[in-house]
Amino acid sequence: MLFANQVIDGLADGAIYASLALALAFSYRSTGIVNFAQGEMAMLSAYAVWQLMTWGLPLVPATLISIAISFAAGAALYAGLVKPLSRANLLTVVSVLIGLYLALNSLAGFLWTYSIKALPSLFPKAHLQIGPLSVSIETVGIIAVVACVLLLLYLLFERTKLGLAMRGAASTPDSAELVGVPVPAMLLIGWGIAAALGALSGILVAPRVFLNPTMMFGVIIYAFAAATLGGFDSLIGAVVGGLLVGVVENLVGTYIPWIGPDLKIVVALILIFGTLLIKPDGLFGRRKVARL
Amino acid sequence: MNVVIKPRPPLAARVIFAAVLAVLFLYVIPFAIPNYLVSQLATVLVFAIAIIGINLVTGYGGAITLGHAAFVALGSYTTAILVVSYGWNPYATIPVAAGLSWLAGWCLGFPALRLQGLYLAMGTLVLSITVPALLKRFDGFTGGVQGLNVGNPESPVKWLDDSQWIYFVCLAVAAILYFVAARILSGPLRRAMVTARDNHLVAAVLGVDRAPLATATFAMSSLYAGVAGSLYAMIVGFVSPDTFNVMLSLSLFVGAVVGGITSIGGAIVGAMFIQFVPTWASDIDVSLGGLVFGVALIVTLVILPSGIGGLVGRLYDRACVRLGWTEAAQDERDERQTAGSIQNEPA
Numbered sequence: 001m002l003f004a005n006q007v008i009d010g011l012a013d014g015a016i017y018a019s020l021a022l023a024l025a026f027s028y029r030s031t032g033i034v035n036f037a038q039g040e041m042a043m044l045s046a047y048a049v050w051q052l053m054t055w056g057l058p059l060v061p062a063t064l065i066s067i068a069i070s071f072a073a074g075a076a077l078y079a080g081l082v083k084p085l086s087r088a089n090l091l092t093v094v095s096v097l098i099g100l101y102l103a104l105n106s107l108a109g110f111l112w113t114y115s116i117k118a119l120p121s122l123f124p125k126a127h128l129q130i131g132p133l134s135v136s137i138e139t140v141g142i143i144a145v146v147a148c149v150l151l152l153l154y155l156l157f158e159r160t161k162l163g164l165a166m167r168g169a170a171s172t173p174d175s176a177e178l179v180g181v182p183v184p185a186m187l188l189i190g191w192g193i194a195a196a197l198g199a200l201s202g203i204l205v206a207p208r209v210f211l212n213p214t215m216m217f218g219v220i221i222y223a224f225a226a227a228t229l230g231g232f233d234s235l236i237g238a239v240v241g242g243l244l245v246g247v248v249e250n251l252v253g254t255y256i257p258w259i260g261p262d263l264k265i266v267v268a269l270i271l272i273f274g275t276l277l278i279k280p281d282g283l284f285g286r287r288k289v290a291r292l
Numbered sequence: 293m294n295v296v297i298k299p300r301p302p303l304a305a306r307v308i309f310a311a312v313l314a315v316l317f318l319y320v321i322p323f324a325i326p327n328y329l330v331s332q333l334a335t336v337l338v339f340a341i342a343i344i345g346i347n348l349v350t351g352y353g354g355a356i357t358l359g360h361a362a363f364v365a366l367g368s369y370t371t372a373i374l375v376v377s378y379g380w381n382p383y384a385t386i387p388v389a390a391g392l393s394w395l396a397g398w399c400l401g402f403p404a405l406r407l408q409g410l411y412l413a414m415g416t417l418v419l420s421i422t423v424p425a426l427l428k429r430f431d432g433f434t435g436g437v438q439g440l441n442v443g444n445p446e447s448p449v450k451w452l453d454d455s456q457w458i459y460f461v462c463l464a465v466a467a468i469l470y471f472v473a474a475r476i477l478s479g480p481l482r483r484a485m486v487t488a489r490d491n492h493l494v495a496a497v498l499g500v501d502r503a504p505l506a507t508a509t510f511a512m513s514s515l516y517a518g519v520a521g522s523l524y525a526m527i528v529g530f531v532s533p534d535t536f537n538v539m540l541s542l543s544l545f546v547g548a549v550v551g552g553i554t555s556i557g558g559a560i561v562g563a564m565f566i567q568f569v570p571t572w573a574s575d576i577d578v579s580l581g582g583l584v585f586g587v588a589l590i591v592t593l594v595i596l597p598s599g600i601g602g603l604v605g606r607l608y609d610r611a612c613v614r615l616g617w618t619e620a621a622q623d624e625r626d627e628r629q630t631a632g633s634i635q636n637e638p639a
Contacts, residue, residue, distance in 0.1 A: 034410045036417065090409045092593050094356050095549050098542060099593075103586025109579030217538070221418050228411075263429045269422045272415055276407050 004133055006250045012139040013222075014246020015146035020201040020223035021230065021238035022153075026194035028232045030170045030187045031082055036097040039220030040104035041077075041195055042202030043213060045070040047112055049203055050119050050211055059120055067199045074195020075188045082191065083184065108213040121207035142204050149200065150239060153193075166190060218265065222249065225268040228275045231282025240283065245271065299612030300619040317463060322456045331455040332567060334527050337462040338520045339563035343548045344473050344556050345516030350545075351554035352477065353509040354489030355404055359416030360544045362423045363393045363514040365536035367521025372440040372531045373433055382445050382526050386465070389522035390515050397514020401507035420541035427533035439532030442525050462523050469516060473556050476512070485509065539582075543570075546585045550592050551601050558601015 020042060027035045035041075045066050052062035081100065085093050123141035127134045157163035168176035169186035177183050201223075202216065209215050226245045230237025245268070253264045275282055301309070321333050342364055350356050367389040374380040374388060407415055427434045434440065447457030476482070488495040488502045495502055525531050543566045551562025565588070570581035596603055612618055 034414055036414070091350070091356060091549075091553065092597070094358075094410065094413045095545075095589050095593050098358065098545065099586040099589035101586070102542060102546075102582045102589070106579040106582030106586065110577060110583065114578070217421060221421055224414055224418055228414075263425060265422050265425045269418050272418055273403055276411055276415065277403055280406065280411075 001132060002254070003251075005135070006254050007247055008133070008135055008139055010247035010250035011243055012142045012246070013250060014226075014243035015143050016201050016204050016219065016242075017222045017226045017246050018239045018242025019146055019149065019197050019204070020219055021226035021242045022235060023194040023198035023201070024223055024227045025230070025232060025235050025238040026190050026197065027082075028227070029235070030166075030190035031078075031086065033082060033085075033093060033097070034224075034232070035194070036094075037100040037104055038194070038198050039216035039223070040101050040108070041070065041073065042198035042219075043216045044073075044104060044108055044202075045195075045199030046119060046202035046206040046211055046215070047108055048199075049206075050112075050117055053120075059122060063122065063203055066203065067196050070199035071192040071196040074198075075192035077195070078188050078191035083187075105213050112211075112213075114213060117211040119203075119206040119211045122203070138207075145200070145204070149197070153235070162189075221265060221268045222246070225271040225275075227282075228272045229282055231284045234282065234284035237282055237284030297613070297618045297620060299609050299617060301612060301615075301617040305617065322452075322459050327453070327455055330459050331527060334455065334459040334462045335524070336560070336563045336567045337459075337466040338523045338527065339544065339547060339566055340559040341466050341469055341523070342517045342520035342544050343551060343559040343562050344469060345513035345520070346544055346548040347553060347556050347559060348473060348476070348516070349509050349513035350548065351552075352482065352485040352489060353506060353513070355506065355510065356409065356413040357404075357416040357513075358413050358538075358541050358545055359418075359420040359423075360513075360517045361420045361536045361538070361541035362416075363397060363517035364521035364524065364540065364544075365423050365427065366393050366396055366514075367518030368525040368531045368536070369427070369434055369440075369521075370518070371522040371525040372442045375442050375525075376435075376440045377433075382442070383461070386519060386522045389518045393518020393521070394511045394515040396518075398507060398511035400514070401510035404510050405503055405506050417538070417541070420536075420538045423536050424533040427536065434533065437533065439530055442529050442531060444529040445526055458523075458527055462527070465519060465523060469519065470556065473516075477556065543585065546589050550588055550599055552599025552603075552605075555599055555601025555605060558599050558604070561600045 020038065023038050023042070024035060027033055027038070048066040048069055049059070049062045052065055053059060057065070077100075081096060085096060088096075121138055122145075123138040126137050128137055128140060155163075157167060165176070165181045166186045166189060168179070168181050169183045170190065173183045176186075201219065205219055206215065209218070222245050223242070226241035227238050228241070229244060230239070230241030248271075249264050249267050252259055252267050253261045259266065322330055325333075342360060345363075346357070346360055370389040370392050371382060371385040374385045375382050403415070404412055428436050431437075444454050445458060445461075447454050449457065452460070477485075484495070484500045484505060487498060488500050488505055492502060528535075547562030547566040548559070549562075550565050551558030551560070566585075569584055569588075573580035573584045592599060598605075
């Protein structure tokens with residue numbers, strides 16, 4: 001039973017990693033940039049929820065408003081910082097993103113101090129009894145929320161004209177431009193969605209680790225591992241990678257005492273270097289069309 | 293044959309310049325300023341050593357690493373463990389730390405060759421986030437969270453106190469490593485590295501064997517970081533896992549960019565920046581340090597892509613032209629014809 005419980009907990013962690021990995025994959029597919037600051041943006045989104053709640057809003061509206069703000073912030077980041085960088089050399093791109101990472105991290109410390117804060121969970125603190133398994137509602141809820149978001153994204157990309165235009169803009173920008181797709185606007189929306197997905201991961205993880213400026217360090221590592229494992233340009237890969245990383249990380253932490261909970265982070269390092277050395281495109285890389 | 297004008301000040305000017313530098317580093321810093329600043333400036337020299345390593349691998353090798361703290365940690369812990377557990381003389385541990393980090397960098401150089409651009413930056417960033425956890429896990433060697441108490445080496449000279457002594461040790465090591473780097477970057481090896489960085493195809497056609505060159509660059513840069521780590525352990529007298537966190541890696545990267553990513557002379561400016569600016573900023577607000585780093589990084593790249601070192605270099609060239617301190621030299625383009633022999637030169 002321990003095994004089944006660990007797998008389910010792993011899936012919940014994995015769902016959080018998957019949403020952040022999806023955010024990374026979104027920005028990578030549209031602009032070829034690995035957004036090092038994605039985790040810090042997600043952390044700010046979680047703080048935004050906390051701030052809105054201290055101003056008196058209930059949790060759910062605060063969450064939705066924070067996700068909307070994150071969408072706008074992601075789009076603004078694309079317009080203000082990423083688009084001007086599209087022709088810059090790699091060192092400049094990396095430096096600007098690292099600069100952003102440092103600045104956002106300090107900004108959170110500046111605005112909300114470094115002392116930890118509690119963010120309430122979106123789900124009640126109870127356990128579900130499924131047969132012999134006892135699973136917390138939070139675990140099930142996280143998996144359900146991320147699954148719903150994936151379904152929405154699938155519908156967006158496969159069933160709407162906007163989704164088609166976004167896929168076109170990401171895969172072949174020149175041709176898309178020729179058939180009348182406003183490519184920059186599509187990339188703008190892509191970065192917005194990425195930030196919104198990141199916000200979701202931040203808001204889901206904050207109740208589990210407490211709100212503090214360094215809370216995403218652990219998550220972003222696993223998200224990097226998930227995105228690498230799945231292939232950086234693949235959305236389905238980010239999801240599968242996220243779930244795999246979550247499960248593997250939990251099982252390794254539980255069943256290999258030599259590694260234990262302290263050294264779980266090394267799993268991410270090994271996964272990243274292993275994937276990049278053995279199969280640099282990841283499990284699902286190189287597929288140019290989004291399949292969600 | 294193309295002829296270019298290169299700056300070349302007359303002998304007298306160069307002697308005066310060298311004398312000013314000597315007075316500054318050998319008298320003013322160790323004897324004329326307050327004592328606590330002396331050990332801070334020793335730390336600046338140590339950071340400068342690590343930053344020269346980043347100049348080599350990122351500026352000339354074109355491989356962006358955000359994980360140099362890992363090698364600094366390796367050097368620091370090599371010294372700490374050898375001193376604490378095996379009773380070694382601290383100075384004897386410097387070559388060991390250098391050798392071990394060279395080896396580690398050489399091993400990591402292979403994957404680094406395969407990881408292109410952003411992937412390498414990401415991989416090394418993750419590496420540097422992992423380092424403190426690893427150090428804490430192997431607490432049998434590393435002393436875990438408590439760290440290891442290395443102790444400051446005592447000054448063997450009567451008229452130097454401990455911090456002045458360690459400053460001179462760092463100065464000597466930094467000077468040697470600076471001239472080694474300057475030597476590496478002065479001849480055909482520099483052109484081979486720059487060509488391999490800017491255009492793989494051209495480099496291959498000219499006979500530059502990129503793989504061993506890139507691996508050697510990575511190993512050399514790790515050696516610099518390892519030596520820096522070893523000296524750092526002696527200055528602070530204490531090593532603990534959380535010193536070598538991701539912030540240290542990113543600070544060194546910021547220092548390299550601000551000082552000028554291809555300017556090894558700028559390394560000292562970058563090192564002063566990362567040593568003093570966060571401290572001043574933290575006096576105003578705790579979180580301001582990171583904010584200043586982040587903004588400095590972005591602003592430097594927008595207005596001064598070659599960093600402060602590059603700016604000083606350009607001003608120097610212009611001043612020499614204005615003063616007529618120039619000489620005609622052979623154009624680089626002609627020298628490139630000899631680039632075919634580079635692969636036979638020792639790396």
